[in-house]
Amino acid sequence: MTRFDQTGVTLTKHQNNAALGVNILPDAEMRAYGFTDHAPEEWYLCRKVSEDGTTTLNLTIAKDGSDWAIDVLDEYFLQPYDYQGLLERNPDNGYARAVADECERQYRLLPDAGTYRCTITDSKDESAVRDVRLVVTADGKVGLYGVDGKALLANGKDE
Known part of the structure; x- marks a missing residue:
């Protein structure tokens, strides 16, 4: 597995591929899905992506859909969890593979x-x-x- 080449890719201010996007649902549906809007201009979602609950997927979306940020965090050490980098170095890392699989499942649910x-x-x-x-x-x-x-x-x- 290799990192993606971003040559020629237009990025948002959060370094996301600008060709990708998110669907903003009506407020009640966003809340039913698990998003909060404590910051009035954005939606925020936090989902556990590891069996032990120590790794989370955090998604912040501007309410106007103009930008979004995804962070996968190691909650024990309060830092990003780079499962992609870990899998690049060791494709057999079971924990990183499980996190990658759950993140992918969540990524597929969100745009649908x-x-x-x-x-x-x-x-x-x-x-x-x-x-x-x-x-x-x-x-x-x-x-x-x-x-x-x-x-x-x-x-x-x-x-």
């Missing part, structure tokens, strides 16, 4: 949850095109809603 604007059709000839919202919750539930906020049922009849 959110509200997406979509256009759908109810007919084969696309004569009934309409805008809808697809909502994916943090626990993987999916719902389709009309622009009026009413749920759409699977048989095509609105609630």
Whole structure:
């Protein structure tokens, strides 16, 4: 495993790849996912990513979605936990591998949850095109809603 080459990559002020992003959900959904907003301009999430609970994934997101920061921290020593560097030097490091796997699982969950604007059709000839919202919750539930906020049922009849 080698470090990623960032030559030619546009970075945010927190040194994240600017081509990547996060989905900002409505406040209630962000809180349900575990985010707090004690700082009014940002969302903050802390998740344990090790079995012993001493290593955490910390995600801070600007509420306007303009930037975000990810930190994986060793809570015992109050410093960053560089699991990528450890795995680069020793791919068989079981603890670092477990942390990497859990971080990856969390990274995959975060962008999937959110509200997406979509256009759908109810007919084969696309004569009934309409805008809808697809909502994916943090626990993987999916719902389709009309622009009026009413749920759409699977048989095509609105609630």
